[in-house]
Amino acid sequence: MPLLPEPMSPEESFLAGGGKIGAAMRVHDWSASPLGHPSAWPQSLRSVVSLLLNSKFPMFVAWGPELGFLYNDSYAEILGAKHPGALGSRFSDIWREIWPDIAPLIDAAMSGEAVYRENLPLLMNRKGYDEQTWFTFSYSPVWDESGHIGGMFCAVAETTDQVLAVRRQRFRIELEDALRGIDEPRVLAERAVTALGRHLGAQRVGYAKVQPDGETIAFDACFADGVQPLNGSFALAPFGAERLARQRAGQTEVCADVEATTEADPAAWRAIEARAFVSVPLVRDNHFIATFYVNFRESHRWTTQEVALIEDVATRTWAAIEQATAEIALRQSEARFRALLTTGAYSVFRMSPDWRELRELDGQGFLADTTEPSAGWLATYVHPDDQPQVSAAIREALATRSMFESEHRVRQADGSLGWTHARAVPMLDSAGRVTEWFGAASDATARKRGEEALRQLTAELEQRVAIAVEERQAALAQIHEMQKMETIGQLTGGVAHDFNNLLTPILGALDTLGRKLDGDERARRMTAGGLQAAERARTLIQRLLAFSRRQHLAPRPVDVPRLLSGFADMASRSIGPGIQLSVSCAAQLPPALVDPNQLELALLNLVVNARDAMPDGGELAIRVTEEEVPRKVGLGEGRFLRFAVTDTGVGMDAMTVKRAIDPFFTTKGVGRGTGLGLSSVHGLAAQSGGDFALDSQPGRGTTATLWLPVSGDVLSDPDHAANDAxxxxxxxxxxxxxxxxxxxxxxxxxxxxxxxxxxxxxxxxxxxxxxxxxxxxxxxxxxxxxxxxxxxxxxxxxxxxxxxxxxxxxxxxxxxxxxxxxxxxxxxxxxxxxxxxxxxxxxxxxxxxxxxxxx
Incomplete structure (x- = not known):
């Protein structure tokens, strides 16, 4: 059985539990801390400390004029080597390196203003070296018993890994776009090393080839920032035999500081101004062929993610270079093949000096043979649409006495239409006069048909790629929004739990006290006011949980007019002054059977969508009526309340209306919507036994209609029931x-x-x-x-x-x-x-x- 916690004084009972930090606080020497001994701490500080010690979410509180610092187990992991020395110390002493960044935010919180930052970049030194980090957090003022601000409270989440992952993925997409369509190997290498160097902030990134002797390396492409680029050739031996052996074995070489190793002469690295490096080898058939390297002028702690990214870029670059090299070789081979066809063509012909007469044509089965001179050869063999092109090529050849060349459509020996690639050169006599033109025509029909098929395929592929890129960008934006909503949900759910614990004794004490003040009307009014404020706080927490989707669906009879009277203020704040809001309910409305918090969230989604559809202002109306609905698709027979939210916005076409309730579908810009709002409204309607529909036309606004079943139970006043029960x-x-x-x-x-x-x-x-x-x-x-x-x-x-x-x-x-x-x-x-x-x-x-x- 686990040991019971050590005894403590009543003044220190708030330190009970709290994990390792709670135990550390109970035995800590507080004599040097600006906070003093816990027994002298005010109740307001004790309450906050009790809250954070028993929370699994990273939290801290800074208290007093010198901002003495207290935190929980989860936050100790963020402190790194600063823990446990940070316990009770001054905030400014603990985070001295980021103080200029956070001091204005702290000042705002200590002035009574709540502060929230998402993915704030901070250069921290918590493990003995500088590291770039990102955090999402909120600073909240904490009031003491005198009504003044005694300190500030922070709930925080480190988002460094998420931010860097998004950046790496964005870089990979940008690199892929930069390399697409490039067919020159050197240009591919230069673009790749430049992109990676700028992304990593490195001083040098390059691509180099190992020479045939295996002992020297020639630098092919190099990005340099603040150092000299590497050009020419270098011997490999001075950089370390052991490292060279690992490279030849295909192992990536990673070094944070060459001055701290004994594997090679540091002078070789000093000569090229490199102190930290990563080198990724390319090995083919057990031969060390090339290396892709990254240099920093100063020592650098390489992360696993950085090394993986360098290896990925190296692999992509080598693949692109090898493909481009193969394509160049293919083109050269095709050129040699065409030359061979020119000298050994399928069809051979002779033309008169002025090209008016075809003297002879040996068609070799491709074109119809002729042994008699023909003046009508152009009309006989060449497609009418291509005759002007052929005539223009003849005129140019005659004018320059150079080679005639044309690719055009011809009538083949079997009467079908085909393609030919024809060339002819002038034959000269001893006086230099043209006696005739001698030429050869190859059958290009199959190639031209292949090129046409390839053009069609390329167009189709380009269209598919464009669609895929657009879908990927939309997916990345949706992932970002979902991650943001998940972070907000986790933060809201955790804080709501702690505040529910705080509200429980407040609500219970006021409730019990109110029942015992029969003779003191003024005290009863004050107690009732406190109960009302506590109930409003409970409702606010329920709304936050509904917004973050952290609450179970709990349908019950709901007084709709009463709910809308409170919702109208929240809706007005959400839409701004440029939109006129009207809310009306039919008389004698029965209660609706629905989860009230989810109904408020659904209406808020509809109101925000209407606001976004009216960027220049307009009118927004919420109307609630009772309907006796016959059975129809999606809605059972019975009594329903009909919620109609009508705007005068831009409207939607029929296709958009059809897709509007699909999950993740949105017409808003990147980062402005998750595409889940109308989907969640539709889901609430379905789970509650109702229905949801959209009616819209471009330029005529939109009406969103939500049907909810009428409750058969008698509606009770929850406040009256709780007070008089x-x-x-x-x-x-x-x-x-x-x-x-x-x-x-x-x-x-x-x-x-x-x-x-x-x-x-x-x-x-x-x-x-x-x-x-x-x-x-x-x-x-x-x-x-x-x-x-x-x-x-x-x-x-x-x-x-x-x-x-x-x-x-x-x-x-x-x-x-x-x-x-x-x-x-x-x-x-x-x-x-x-x-x-x-x-x-x-x-x-x-x-x-x-x-x-x-x-």
Whole structure:
């Protein structure tokens, strides 16, 4: 059994748990810290420290005029070698190297302004060397008991790997585009080394060929920035025999600092101003042929991703160069082949000096033979559309007394249409006069047909490539948006859990206090105001969870006019002043059966889409009516509420309307939409038993219609029910309460005790099991889910093994907790009020008693 935490004073109880950092804080020497000893810390700081110590998300708080620094286990990983020395130190001393970058943001937070940055670049030194990093984080002011800002709180996620991965992928796409269509090997090499050098910020990147002797290397292409490019030839031996052996074996050579190794004379590297390098060899048939290298003038810590990228670029470059070289060889071979055909053509002909008469033609089966002079040869053999071209070539040959050459269509010996490539040279007498023209014509029919097929194929391939590039760019933009939404969702879900824990004792204490102030009307009003603010905070968290899709669908009867009265303000802030918003509901509307948070999110998606369709302003109307709908496709027969969101925007054509609800389809620019908004609205309608439709025409705006079923249950006022609900009194039952949060556990225990229960409170599952093993008798278990060491589900499973019929209630601040994770136990979401807690527990106990009587 795990050891219990060491004893501590009540003033230090907020440091309970918290993993390794919590343990370190309990034994830390605080004498040199500007924060002083934890026993003297204000309650506001203690609450924040308790929150971050028990969170799995990287967090820290900086407190006081000197910004003393406290953090949790997850943030310690970000600190690297700065931990544990950073604990309790001054913020500015810890992050001295990035202070100029973050100081203005800290000043803003300490002035009361919340700050959020996404993928902020920071040059850090946390492992003994400088490294470029990226972070997404928020700075929030924290008020102390006097109402002043006592410090700032930060939730942070390092996004360095994601940013670099996106950059590397973008570089690969750009490199592929840069190399496409280039058929000159040297140009290919120059473009590749230049692109990689600029991407890595290297001083030199090059491509070099090993000479036939195997001992020297000739530099073919070189990018240089701040150093001299490498030209000519170099001997390989001075750069290290062992390195050369590995290169010949096909191994990539990586060196962070040649001055720190003994494998070669550093003078050879100093001579070319290189201190760090990567060299990727090209080996063919066990022969070291070439190398692709990257140099830094100073020492450089190569990452695995950088080396992999260099190897990938080298492979792509070599493949492109080898293909270009092969294509050049092919073209040269084709030229020699054409020359051979010219001297040994299939058809041979003789023409008069002025080309008016064909004297003889030996067609060799390709063209019809003629042995008699023919003055009408042009019309007989050449296609009418090509005769002007042939006549122009004849005139040029006659004028220059040079070779006649033409490629044109001809009538073949079998009467079909074909192609020929004809050449003729003038035959001169001793006086230099042209006596005749002697020529040869080859059959080019198959080649021309192949070229036409190739042109068609090339056009088709170019079209396919263009479509593929466009789809890839759209996919990259969608991935970026999805990653951003996932990051926001993770951050929102984690923070919402912690704030639910904070709201639970606040809501419970105000609720219990309000029930005991019958004679003090002013105190009741103040308590009611606090309860209203806490309920609004709970609603706000539910909206955030709905936005981040971190909440289960929970349909219930919804008062639509009341929901829209609160939604109108949020919608107005979302659309801006240039759009006139009107909201109306038909009289005596029945309640809708839907998840209210998801309905708000669906309406917000429709409102934002309408706003984007009206860049120059316009009118936006939300109308809700009741309809008696006959059975139709997508919608069952019955009573429905019809939500119509109508704008005066640009509208959509029929094809766009048809695709609008497809996942990831969007007409917005890159980075402006995920293509999931209308898809999620359609999904809500389908899951709720309703339907969704779009009606739009270009230039005439759009109407989005959402049908939701009418609820058959009577609508209750949740605020009135919570305020005036009768609290069932306990009949002397004993409740075992388990929660690792002191404030939550204390507030929950007070609510149960006020209802007449005898409460035994413990801070962990291990303590609860100790109580049971020492003879504790209790009637019900109320346990938190997320606790260090042992979760509430694991505790409940162990207690049911010992006491199978124990009624158990799971309380949790996680909105995404599934039935499987909760072990199938009844759940009550934090924050809750006394009526909710006591009522749920009373129902469990009553059910248990009924089961016992039946047994």
């Amino acid at each position: 009768v609290i069932p009194r306990a009949a002397g039952e004993t409740v075992l309460l388990v929660d690792d949060e002191d404030l939550v556990r204390g507030g929950t225990a007070d609510m149960l005790a006020d209802a007449g229960y005898t409460v035994v409170s413990v801070g962990s599952g291990f303590e609860a099991l100790q109580k049971i093993h020492t003879g504790l008798v209790f009637d019900a278990l109320v346990t938190d889910y997320a606790m260090p060491g042992m979760t509430g589900a694991e505790l409940a499973r162990e207690i049911r093994r010992l006491r199978p019929d124990t009624p158990t209630l799971m309380i949790t601040g996680f909105a995404t907790l599934t039935d499987r994770e909760a072990g199938g136990l009844p759940r009550l979401a934090k924050p809750f009020r006394q009526a909710e807690l006591v009522g749920t527990l009373a129902d469990l106990l009553e059910t248990d008693k009924g089961s016992a009587q039946l047994a």
